[in-house]
Each structure stands twice: as structure tokens, then as C-alpha cells.
Amino acid sequence: MVIWYVFLACVLYGSECMFPMQWRGTWYQSRTIIDISINSISRKGTCLQKDGNRFLMLNNVSEPCPFQGSYTFTYANATMTNLQCTHPVSDIRACADESKFKFIFKHCPGVPGTHDQVLDFQCLATWVNGEKFMYGLFTEPWMTQDEYRYRCFMHSFYGSSGDMSMSADATCQGLQNPTLGAVSMSFSRVSWPRSTCTFPRYLANQNKWRDLSGRIRLEVESGLQVLRLKERLPLGTMMYKDGSAVAVSKLVLRCVQSVGESISGLIADFFIYYTNDSCVSGYQCLRIIKRDENVIELYVGDSLNSTDANCDSRQFEMSTKYVMIPDVNTSVACSASQKGIYQYMDKASDCTGMVDIGCTHADEIVIETICPLIKKSVSILQCLQSWRLDGKAFLITQQPGQQDSPAMCLTLIETEFGMEVQADNYCEGDRWTVKKKFLNYLLYTPPDGCPLKRDIQSDQSIESDRLQNEGKAKGHTGFAIQWDANIGVILACAMTVYCVIVHR
DSSP states (O other): OOOOOSSOOOOOOSOOOOOOGGGOEEEEETTEEEEEOSSEETTTEEEEEEETTEEEEEOOOOOOOSSOSEEEEEEEETTTOSOOEEEEEEEEEEOSSTTEEEEEEOOOTTOTTOOOEEEEEEEEEEEEESEEEEEEEEOOTTOOSHHHHEEEEEEEEETTEEEEEEOSSSSSTTOOBTTBSSEEEEEEEEOOOOOOOOOOGGGGGSSEEEETTSSEEEEEOTTSSEEEEEEEOOTTSOBOTTOOBOEEEEEEEEEEEEEEEOTTSSEEEEEEEEEETTSOEEEEEEEEEEEETTEEEEEEOOOBSSSOOOOOGGGGTTOEEEEEEESSOOOOOOOGGGOEEEEEEETTSSOEEEEEESSSSTTEEEEEEEETTEEEEEEEEEEEEEEEETTEEEEEEEOTTOTTSOOEEEEEEEETTEEEEEEESSOOTTOOEEESOOOOEEEEOOSSSSOSSOOOOOHHHHHHHHHHHHHHHTTOOOOBOOOOTTTTOOOEETTEEOOOEEEO
């Protein structure tokens, strides 16, 4: 997709496209640092064609719109009339993604050229050439021709008010000033709710957080009043100059009021104002729980029908939960109290095996599985974070060497028969639902922890141990570990590979 304009743009051919030597380097422009190389400008694109000081740029990357927030506006369609559509007023609604907003045009009876119409818009380029310009496209699926989708705007915003004119076609021709164009609009800003709180300071311990799926990123704005949940797009979809993957905003949370905190200070509730990726805003309750220095849980409640800050436990019964860890993780020693080599038996098949927690390597769990007529398989998990709660140990694990791959939460519960292990993506403990057939293991407590030298037992000795302990395993829940298809960890049992999928 060709998006034009850095300073000016035109479609010309035959010129070699390089920026002058004196332009190249790092520059400061309107609170933004930009880098200019031989043929590209950061966040603007790569030069395709040149004529003098006019350049045609190639860019698939959107950029923040030059004005943020929600507005009401009146408008006039100059192609039909000079009358202003003032009653009812129209709206611009903010979106979680700062490069998007939603036009809600209202029809004014008796004013030609006015219609009830909702249009989503995405900003693709902004520049200043005497006047301030914005270029972008309407993203409605019924707009199939680019001539109707792309539009140029001239704008002027001052304080809580502003004016903006829109071109009649996909060029910037015909725009004379912010109040004179094919469609001219006059804006009044709708203020954000006043904030009387800040989110916990420990959220700023890390520059960025991620959930266990690896798809959701949490960004904490300076001042601790705004949280942004972004969805990371697949690697290779788009790359910025700094090499980071593109992430699009899904939810923006603004702190309005603190409504409760536990005595320990580990649980805090907030009344918040949200904006989502559907350009809908409203009020919600948010609970933040600190499990460890590098583990937090977010509970985002449903949208509220009023502005009453009544965030009791009922608001979080059906909330959306996010378990967040640092975006960049280093491995840690697995929980010391569970350290050892365990034998296990699969009650659903004839498979047996061993689970090595922190013995071969302090930060790894090694799972060896042996099934009749099938070769032994070995899987390795790396421990990223750990903590204890209510007599349970929690371990967040991940395949080694795969920083962006999904992580998994193991819940370890010690019993008189051994140790039961549950696995899910939310550290829910007993609140987990299993779909399809799953493996059912019980880990037997090792008598002496880690041996000085670990010898892998033969098939015969493992089978003997399994028969001796079979009675203990009956009637007890066991070891269900989910391997996400993207992780590719496979446990072979009884000539059948079972994928364990654990949902919230």
C-alpha cells in the first residue's frame, strides 16, 4: 500500500530516490525522535520516487492521529450546502489504538448532504507544510475502491476545540484552510474523567509485561495513571526500525478512583475508565494482585452501567484474568521445596516415566516418558517464576531458548500419596477445565531429593516401581500438563499422542 507524504508527495518516475547527505542522521521533531537514512525515515517509510524536494514514500505502518480523545462536532457538506448540521451533534469516538478513531455523523433534518453514518478511520501520515495535514483511510468493508477510502485533512486544534476540513477525493487538492473543504467540521472535546489515583508503583518495575500466551503485552505509562493492553501481531507482519514487533492496542485503562486495598498491600481494586479496540468507552472495575516481584494478575471486570465506584467481589466473579510476567525473562531456580526426581504412572495408559525438578539443572524440569513399543521421549521446561500460596507451589515454565513462545503455569500440591500437578494458562489452581482426553499422573515423593549422580532406570525397573505403587494411585487426581500446539512438546503414551488442552 502506497501512503504518500513526508514533506510533499507526487507521483513522478525516473529519479533516483535518495535523501540529501545533510538530512541524514537523528533529528528532533515535535516531541519525537526521527532517523533519516539514505532512503528511509523512521515511521514514515522508504522512498520510492523523488523530484527535487518532493518524495513518494512506501509505508504500511500507521501512526498516532494528531488529536486524541473523544469530541462532539458540527459539520457542513460544502458539495451540497453551506448550512451547518448542528442538531443533533455528531461524535468522534476515541479508540484504544491511537492511530484510529470513529466518526459518527448524524443527519440533520432540512440540511442537504447530511446522513446518519458511522465510519472507522485510520491515520497513516501527518505532516506540516504551513498548515497541518493528516492522511488516512476509512476502513469500512463496503468501501471497495481506494478513491473513496483515502482522504486528506487539514486541521487546527487549540485547547479543547478545533477545526478540520476533508478533501473531496484521495488527494489533498481543494483544501484551502481547516474550515474550508468538501466537508468542514468544528470540534469540542469531551473531557476524560478526572483521575484521583495512580496504579501500584511496582507495575513500573519492568518496562513491559506479557501474559502467558505471549500475545498480550502490558505497557505502563509514566505517571502510573494509564495502562495499555496490546496484542502482539505475528512476527514478520511488520517491523519497525528498532526491530520490535508491531503490537496493536486492545484496551486502555485510566485510573479514576482507588476503591480498596488489602492489608498486605498485595491486592488493590480500582474504578477505571476504559477504551477498547471497538472504540467503545465506559467504566469498569480492575483488580491488581501482586504474586511476586515479577508476577502480577489483572482482573478486568465487565462494563458498568453507572459511574458508581462499587467494585466488590461480585464484579470479579466473571472477570477477564491476565497473568503477567516481564516481557523479557531469565530463568530462575525451580521451587526448592519440590526439588527432586519423581517417578510417575499414567493411569490412562501403560506409560511410565520420571520427572526431574531442578536436579540435572537447577532451572529446568526434565520429563522422561517410556511407553511399551515406543521409544523414550524427553521434554524440557525452563522455570521462569515461582511463588507459594495457600499451601500450593506455582511454577511458570517455558521451553528453553524460545523467549516469545507461550508459557505455562504448573500448580504443585503435596499430598500423603505424593504430589499432584495441574497445568493451565492462568494459574487457577482448582479452577480449570479439561477438553479432550488428558494424561493423568501422580508423582511419588523422592526419598532423598536429588542423587549425586542420576542414572536413568531401565524399562524393567520402572515397570516394577509402577506395579508396586499402582494401588496408591487409584482414586487420586494426577498430573495433567498442557502442551500448546505452538510449543510442540509431545508426550507419547500407549502408541497414541495425547494433546492436553487446558482452558480456563
